[in-house]
Amino acid sequence: MNWWLLSPEITLVAFAVIIIFLDLAIQRKGILAATSVIGLLVAMVFAVGLWDKTGVTALNGMLVIDRFSLFFQMFFPGVAALVVLGSTDYASRFSRFKGEYYALILLATTGMMFLASTGELISIYVSLELMSLSLYALTGFLRDPKSGEAGLKYLLLGAVASAVLLYGLALTFGITGTTHLAGIAAAVKGMGNAGENPALLMAIAFIIAGFGFKIASVPFQMWVPDVYEGAPTPITAFLSVASKAAGFAVLVRVFTVAFLSPGWLSQDWAMLFAVLSAVTMTLGNIVALMQTNIKRLLGYSSIAHAGYIMLGLAAIGSAGGGGLGQNGILFYLAAYGITNLGAFIAIIAVSHRLDSDLISDYAGMSQRSPLLAAALALGLISLTGLPVSAGFWAKIYIFNSAVQEGFLWLVVIALLNSVIAAYYYLRIVKAMYVEEPTSKESVASSTPVKVALVVCSIGVLYVGLLPGAVLRLIEAASILL
Amino acid sequence: MSVGLEQYLLLSAVLFTIGLVGALSKRNAIIVLMCIEIMLNAVNLTLVAFYRYGGLDITGMVFALFVMLVAAAEVALGLAIVFSLYRSRETVDLAEMDMMKW
Structure with missing residues (x-):
C-alpha cells in the first residue's frame, strides 16, 4: 500500500515522539512549542499535497482518503497550531510537563x-479513543483541584458515552455482518421497507448518543460547562473547536455513507436531528444568559452552536444526500472554528494576566489592552452572526440548506435563538468598550499570542468579506453521493 | 433448551444495563470505572457472540480485542486521574466533586 496516503498522520506521531525526547534533552522549553507548530504545519503541507488523490482507501479500506477527509486534515493541524501558539504564555503554569502537553495535543490531533x-x-472507535484519551489527560493537566475535577468528570462521562457508542457499533456489525461503512450501506439498503428493523433503529440511536456526547448535543451536554471551566484555557479552546468538528466529521461520514437509504431511515434521523437541534440551541442560549464566568458562557454558547450545525444534518437526511447541508456544515465548522479560536486566545491572554475568568473583570478592557479587546470583540460579533464577519455567512449558508429542505419552523427557532445570543455576546463587547476599567494596569501579551490573534482576526474578516474562496474549497471537499 | 445467539445477546444486554445504571448512580469513582468495564465487556460478549453464531468472518474477534486494549488504556488513565485527585482532595466521592456548578 501507499504509505504517502498516511503522511500527515505519520508526521504528527513522529513529531510527538521527537518532542518527548527533546523535552528530556533541552533546557529552553520554548523550542518545544516551535517544534510542535512546525510539525503541524508540515502535516498540513502533506495534506495539501494529497489533494489530487480522491476516493483512495488505505489499510484494507479502514481509512478513506478523499477531499472530505483532506479538508479536515488541513483544518485540525491548523486549529492545533493556533492553540499551541496561543498557549505559549499559559504553558508556564505546567512547570515540569511541557513536553507531554505539546505531544498530547499532537496525538489528539x-x-x-x-x-x-x-x-x-x-x-x-480506535481513533475516537485516541482523540478522547489525549483530551482527558489534557483536561486534567493543571495541578489544581478544579482541573482534576474537570478531567475526572470528562473521563467518566466520556467513557460511558463511548461504551454506548460501542454497543451501537457492535449491534450494527451484528445486524449487517460487516464493519465497512459501504458494506453496511448495502446491507441496510437490502432490508428495504420490510419491517422497520427495531434492532437497527436502536443501534442508530446508540450511535447518535455516543457522537452526541462529542458534539455536546442535548441531552449529552452536561459535561460541557464544568469541563470548559476547569480545563486549562487553551485546551478549552481546542475542545470547543477541534473535538466538536471531529464529532461532526464522523457523524456526517457515517450518516451520509452508511445510513442514507432506504428513504424512510434517512427521513427518521433527519427529524431526530431537527428536534435535537431545536432543543440544543434553545437550551444553550438560555442558560448562557445567566453566566458570569466567560469560559462557562462560551461553553454554553458552543452547545448552542452545535445546535445550529445540526440543522445541516437534518438537511442532509431530508434531502437524502450531501449537497447543501454538507457544505453548510463544513463552512460553519470552518467559520466557527476560526472565530471561536480568536475569542478564546484573547481570553487565554487576559485570564493568564488577571487570573480570573469573570465577565465583570473585562470592564474597560479596550483601555487596558486595545488589541485583545478588539480581537475578542470581533470574535463575539462573528459568533453573533453580524454582517462582515465569518459567522454571518456561516449562518446564512446553513439556514438556507435547512429552508430548502422544508425546515422553515426550525430556521425560525434558530433566528430567534440568534437574537437571544446577541444579548449575551454584545453585553461583553459593551463591558469592554463602554464601562470604566476597574484598574488602569495594562494587560500585556507575548508575540506568539499576538500572531495567533492576528491570524484569527484576519481569517474572520477574510471569510466575512470574501467568502467565495472558502466556499469553493468546501464545495470541492464535499462527499458526492 | 440450547444456548444460542439470542441468549448471549440477552445476557449482554442485561450486563450492559447493569453497567450503565451503576455508572450513572454510584458515587465512588472507582466503582464507576468498574461499571464502565462491565459495559465494555457486555459489548465484547455481543461481538464474540455474533462472531460465533453469525457465521461472520474474524472481524468480530478482532473488534473485541481492540476494545479490550482501549479499555485497558482508559482505565489506566482513569485511575491516574482519580489518584492525583485523591492526593489533593482525600476523597473519591463524586458527590463531593462540586467545585463548579451553575
Missing part, C-alpha cells in the same frame, strides 16, 4: 485526523 477519514467501525 492525529486521532481527529484519523476520525475524519475512517471508513470502518473499528477504526472509528
Whole structure:
C-alpha cells in the first residue's frame, strides 16, 4: 500500500515522539512549542499535497482518503497550531510537563485526523479513543483541584458515552455482518421497507448518543460547562473547536455513507436531528444568559452552536444526500472554528494576566489592552452572526440548506435563538468598550499570542468579506453521493 | 433448551444495563470505572457472540480485542486521574466533586 496516503498522520506521531525526547534533552522549553507548530504545519503541507488523490482507501479500506477527509486534515493541524501558539504564555503554569502537553495535543490531533477519514467501525472507535484519551489527560493537566475535577468528570462521562457508542457499533456489525461503512450501506439498503428493523433503529440511536456526547448535543451536554471551566484555557479552546468538528466529521461520514437509504431511515434521523437541534440551541442560549464566568458562557454558547450545525444534518437526511447541508456544515465548522479560536486566545491572554475568568473583570478592557479587546470583540460579533464577519455567512449558508429542505419552523427557532445570543455576546463587547476599567494596569501579551490573534482576526474578516474562496474549497471537499 | 445467539445477546444486554445504571448512580469513582468495564465487556460478549453464531468472518474477534486494549488504556488513565485527585482532595466521592456548578 501507499504509505504517502498516511503522511500527515505519520508526521504528527513522529513529531510527538521527537518532542518527548527533546523535552528530556533541552533546557529552553520554548523550542518545544516551535517544534510542535512546525510539525503541524508540515502535516498540513502533506495534506495539501494529497489533494489530487480522491476516493483512495488505505489499510484494507479502514481509512478513506478523499477531499472530505483532506479538508479536515488541513483544518485540525491548523486549529492545533493556533492553540499551541496561543498557549505559549499559559504553558508556564505546567512547570515540569511541557513536553507531554505539546505531544498530547499532537496525538489528539492525529486521532481527529484519523476520525475524519475512517471508513470502518473499528477504526472509528480506535481513533475516537485516541482523540478522547489525549483530551482527558489534557483536561486534567493543571495541578489544581478544579482541573482534576474537570478531567475526572470528562473521563467518566466520556467513557460511558463511548461504551454506548460501542454497543451501537457492535449491534450494527451484528445486524449487517460487516464493519465497512459501504458494506453496511448495502446491507441496510437490502432490508428495504420490510419491517422497520427495531434492532437497527436502536443501534442508530446508540450511535447518535455516543457522537452526541462529542458534539455536546442535548441531552449529552452536561459535561460541557464544568469541563470548559476547569480545563486549562487553551485546551478549552481546542475542545470547543477541534473535538466538536471531529464529532461532526464522523457523524456526517457515517450518516451520509452508511445510513442514507432506504428513504424512510434517512427521513427518521433527519427529524431526530431537527428536534435535537431545536432543543440544543434553545437550551444553550438560555442558560448562557445567566453566566458570569466567560469560559462557562462560551461553553454554553458552543452547545448552542452545535445546535445550529445540526440543522445541516437534518438537511442532509431530508434531502437524502450531501449537497447543501454538507457544505453548510463544513463552512460553519470552518467559520466557527476560526472565530471561536480568536475569542478564546484573547481570553487565554487576559485570564493568564488577571487570573480570573469573570465577565465583570473585562470592564474597560479596550483601555487596558486595545488589541485583545478588539480581537475578542470581533470574535463575539462573528459568533453573533453580524454582517462582515465569518459567522454571518456561516449562518446564512446553513439556514438556507435547512429552508430548502422544508425546515422553515426550525430556521425560525434558530433566528430567534440568534437574537437571544446577541444579548449575551454584545453585553461583553459593551463591558469592554463602554464601562470604566476597574484598574488602569495594562494587560500585556507575548508575540506568539499576538500572531495567533492576528491570524484569527484576519481569517474572520477574510471569510466575512470574501467568502467565495472558502466556499469553493468546501464545495470541492464535499462527499458526492 | 440450547444456548444460542439470542441468549448471549440477552445476557449482554442485561450486563450492559447493569453497567450503565451503576455508572450513572454510584458515587465512588472507582466503582464507576468498574461499571464502565462491565459495559465494555457486555459489548465484547455481543461481538464474540455474533462472531460465533453469525457465521461472520474474524472481524468480530478482532473488534473485541481492540476494545479490550482501549479499555485497558482508559482505565489506566482513569485511575491516574482519580489518584492525583485523591492526593489533593482525600476523597473519591463524586458527590463531593462540586467545585463548579451553575
